[in-house]
Amino acid sequence: MPLKITKSCYSCYACETVCPSGAISIVGNLFVIDPAKCSECDDIESPRCIAICPEPGAIIRDNS
Numbered sequence: 872m873p874l875k876i877t878k879s880c881y882s883c884y885a886c887e888t889v890c891p892s893g894a895i896s897i898v899g900n901l902f903v904i905d906p907a908k909c910s911e912c913d914d915i916e917s918p919r920c921i922a923i924c925p926e927p928g929a930i931i932r933d934n935s
């Protein structure tokens with residue numbers, strides 16, 4: 872299930888620096904995750920971007 876960055880994001884850049892897939896980029900001034908690039912960090916137990924994000928709810932699993 873891909874991940875998604877929500878409106879709670881305050882653009883701290885932390886997730887972008889830890890993503891091993893280059894899946895996080897800034898479009899305008901919004902951070903977005905490219906679902907085609909995101910591996911969901913399946914090499915480890917949980918996504919690096921969620922682990923480092925200081926804002927609860929800024930990165931969620933996208934159920935849509």
Ligand code: SF4
Nearest residue numbers: 890909910912918920
């Ligand atoms: S889950 Fe992993 S690969 Fe996907 S955007 Fe987050 S850090 Fe990048």
Ligand code: SF4
Nearest residue numbers: 880881883884886924
């Ligand atoms: S780590 Fe969280 S708050 Fe920081 S840019 Fe990424 S989604 Fe936004």
